[in-house]
Amino acid sequence: MASSSIFDIAGSGMNAQSLRLNLVASNISNANSVSSSAADVYKSRQPVFAAELDKVINKQNATSKVNVLGVVEGQDAPVMEYAPNHPMANSDGYIFKSNVNTVEEMANMMSASRSYQNNVDVLNTAKQMMLQTLKMGQ
């Protein structure tokens, strides 16, 4: 049945959004991590989404699932702070804080959870439609 591909599509969307939520959780929990060098400090991680075109039919009619191309690290420079008494301070007395922006991550989390809910609703509706189709003629 063709509408079972709705389950695949919504499933891929939920998969992508749950990865995004996972990364948000990782970012927020590491937001306050500190290191003694800029290279070692935790950097924020973001997913890269892309539409995956089904090659079954021709390109125009193909429906697209969500494909996660990978995870990239945030390019913002880590925050440098002068704290000579800090145990992680380097020889110059500086510590490096991660470049995670907590406010951005919270907004990201809300967006991801709403998108996840959207996909769940689509799936529920498709399920109801299929169950009603099974009852046709009764």
Next chain:
Amino acid sequence: MAINFDTALGIEPKALAFREKRGEILAANLANADTPNFKARDMDFKSVLKQSLTSGVAMERTNAGHIAPQQQVVGANVMYRNPYQVSLDGNTVEAHVEQAKYAENAVQYQASLQFISNKFSGLMTAVRGQ
């Protein structure tokens, strides 16, 4: 008078197939709501109906026993949506618009389904003759 499913059900099975296909496309739009450069797509019932009524290419039937080909909805035109507000990442999906269209489509699917169901119960009444 022979009972023929094709004439009894009329346009409804095709409408149902169209709704199903459209539901798939709208689900893809919603799933890709956060994908950069994704363009939202949709199908127009009117143009598909027009295409279905005036199908230019039909298979020739040289024998009465040949089965008439089914008209396909799959070849229907899928078009890109014009967004009300554009976004910087090139994505034209607007979640609220897609949600509304998906809900509309689901209701219309159920309506088509109900019509077919009623046609079947009509046929059953005719068969039973009671």
